[in-house]
Amino acid sequence: MSRAVEPPADDELKRLQIELEHLLGRCLLKLQHYEGLIKAIIADHKISGSVHDLEAIREERAGATARKTLGSLVGDFLGSCVVANEIDTPTEATADSSEVANSFSSWIYTEYSDADFARIQSEMKELVDLRNNLVHHFIDQHSLGTLDGCRSGRDALVAANSRIDEHLKQLKNWAEEFLQVRRILAEFLGSDAATDFIVNGIRPDGTVWWPGAGIVYALRGAARRLAVDGWTSLAAASKWIAEVQPEQIPKRYGCRSWHQVVNEARVFDLRYFEVDGQRVACYRERTKCTANGSLPA
CATH class of the missing domain: 1.20.120 (Four Helix Bundle (Hemerythrin (Met), subunit A))
Incomplete structure (x- = not known):
């Protein structure tokens, strides 16, 4: 072996x-x-x-x-x-x-x-x-x-x-x-709900994230174009937005008026001025120093 x-x-x-x-x-x-x-x-x-x-x-x-x-x-x-x-x-x-x-x-x-x-x-x-x-x-x-x-x-x-x-x-x-x-x-x-949220700030449940709302972005754009001494006529802004971004309307965000949009957004100051004997509502971007306080005189 x-x-x-x-x-x-x-x-x-x-x-x-x-x-x-x-x-x-x-x-x-x-x-x-x-x-x-x-x-x-x-x-x-x-x-x-x-x-x-x-x-x-x-x-x-x-x-x-x-x-x-x-x-x-x-x-x-x-x-x-x-x-x-x-x-x-x-x-x-x-x-x-x-x-x-x-x-x-x-x-x-x-x-x-x-x-x-x-x-x-x-x-x-x-x-x-x-x-x-x-x-x-x-x-x-x-x-x-x-x-x-x-x-x-x-x-x-x-x-x-x-x-x-x-x-x-x-x-x-x-x-x-x-x-x-x-x-x-x-x-x-890729859904319509996502587009509405990303572009317009409208959540799927219908609530609005105002800092990212499309209508707020539109108001900022109007202010850059129309502001006088830092203030923008709300009526003039709404007219301008209707021409360039007609889809941005208060009703889309659950609001009855542009005044309500400005108040709900909490990113603008609203003030009334006398112009040619008429009371005109104007807004401006809220600054950090007035965001949590009252509008300075």
């Missing part, structure tokens, strides 16, 4: 070294896939600005994200894409801002309990450490010129490959959730 012949040590060493190269390459390719996916999520999950500039803003965010390391990306991801319990959500623009019209803000995130968030944070830090060890310290940690060193290196890479797969699977799940929300958001943005 013949005995199995053990392969020469040199041949076994070369075989193990080739196997190590393949395993290490596989790990690094998966890590690059992970980095690419997390960059895409970070670039797209949160955006705000003028509706006319959203694409440029998105490209700028993507460009800034592309230059970051995995450690920085994980830092950006945690607390923004994945959050713990209640977070500080963006607040609506204040009523004295003249730049809220035609603006858009979107923030997609997944919320976890404090305990789960802490676990995810620890696991993602582990992945960063794993990546850094593979890239910078793997050769130092294993004597790849010896059989024992190659075998320990192989075991470490097999374990690393399995751990990276787990992280990649989790990230893909998050990415699918974000994509689903984006699809729902895109469907909403």
